[in-house]
Structure formats: structure tokens, C-alpha cells
Amino acid sequence: MPVPALPIELEREIITLAIDCMQQAYSFLFVSRRVHYWIERLLYRKIVLSSESIAISFLSSLYIRSRHCDFARGAVKSLCIEGDVLLSTAAEIISLCSGTTNLALWIAPSDFKNETTNPLLQPLDDLPLILLSLSISLIFRYTQLVSLSAFKAFGTVTHLEILNGWVLWNSTLDLEYLHGLTHLCLHIHTRRTKPKLVASLLTLPHLQVVVFRISEDINTVETFLESSSLSDSRIVLASQVPAAWGEFGGGDMSLWKGADQVVDLRRTQGMSFYPENPL
DSSP: OOOOOOOHHHHHHHHHHHOOSHHHHHHHTTSOHHHHHHHHHHHHHEEEEOSHHHHHHHHHHHHTSTTHHHHHHHHOOEEEEETTOOHHHHHHHHHHOTTOOEEEEEOOOOOOTTOSSOTTHHHHHTSOOSEEEEOGGGTSTTOOOOOGGGOGGGSSOSEEEEOOTTTTTSOOTTGGGOTTOOEEEEEOOTTTSOHHHHHHHHTOTTOOEEEEEESSOHHHHHHHHHHTTOOOTTEEEEESSOOOOOGGGTTTTHHHHHHHHHHHHHHHHTOSOOOOOOO
């Protein structure tokens, strides 16, 4: 009696769940043409580029395709660019991967040279971003704009992490005008952060979670928040350094998932703010 064939959707789900490392994924590429398509989409869905050489290799893997723009736009949804990747290389990658909704841009403005325009701005504006983590020094180069709300790229973002420690020292950079934001992550320092700037952000009803990365002792930060009347159930404290993305881009949502769990627990138990270990 012939074995009945599984529905294609179930077969794809089984194979996807069976893969737990990159090397195993590569081996599945040779099972069949159908499985090759599934695994290839899995491999490209979340991309981590940790060096310039890896970034160049990634570009080469796209350009060998006859319809590389269509493939990159449809396949890549989460993208982490870090390390010594040049800004010009990053701009080229972002331009190709124009369907990216989750972007971590962890590089320095390294090769502007004699540019008069910022090559990142147009590619960023073209992305349907929902989650964004970056150093805003990258986007304020060679532009007259001084407000984040003036950048189209931030208009669709709901989860925003800014890596620069100096935000909230003298300005909010008009974060309060990003009305789509529900989750925000900034750095806080008890000697430099202006309490009134934090307070202005906490008045925003659309913010559900506010993560503060800290470099000081947690008790010092909690005392600062409480003495400044900034205790709020939406505030979650986290370690200073962002968690690295792992294989298949794992860890890309770990900050927000952890913060959501803390805030949900407080709401369930009716707590406003209490001491805790940072995420």
C-alpha cells in the first residue's frame, strides 16, 4: 500500500524544524529542488554580516542570480550589519534587500570620504522597517536634518533602539513625534541624562515598553529614577551591550521579547516599578 504524501505545507514545516545548525541546513540543499527552495529561503531570511569580507561574499551570492534584486527583496527580512563593514557596502546591501523589516545597523561611519550626500538615507527610506537598531551618527552625516521625525525611514518603525549614549543628555531628537513607536531602547546615565527629557517620553501613551541600557550599578540607576519621579511600569533596565545575533539571526528579537515579558508580568501583578536584575 503506497504511503500517502504529506501536504506540502506540513512537509516544509517538518524539514524547517529539523534544522538546528547552519551546516545541517547546507546539507538539506541537495535533497530535492523543492527542498532546496525552502532551505534557501530559510538561509536568507535572517542575515548576519559581521565583517566587510563576509558582506562582499554575500553581495556576490546575490549578483550571480539572474533576478538578484527580486530574490533579495523577497528573501531577506532580517538583516544585521556589524563590525568593519564599510558604509558604502552597507548602503548597497540595504538597497538590494529592500524588503527588510528588521534591521540592526551596528557599524561606524567609516568611508564617507568626500561625499556630499549620505548614501544610506535613500536605501533606508525605501525599507518597510518595523524594527530598527542603529547608531544615529550614521544618518546625521551630510544632512541638514536634526529631527528623527524628518526621516522617512522612522515613519513605520514600532521598535527602535538607538545605540548612542548621548541621547537624552540635551535633546530627545523629537522621538516624541514618532507616533508609531511602541517600543524604545536608549542609554541612561545618572550624571548625564536629563530627567525632564525622560519624563517627556513617559507621557507618550503609545509607548508600551521603554528599555534603558545601563553601564552603572542597577541600584544607582533605580535610585536615580525613583528620586526623579520616573518610576514607571514600562521601564526595563538592560545591560549596556546588545546581544549578538546567532545562527539564522537568532536573538534578533531577544531584547524586545524579554522586555515585554517583564512589563506584562508587572501589569498582571499590579506592580509599578521594582528592583530587578537587568536583561
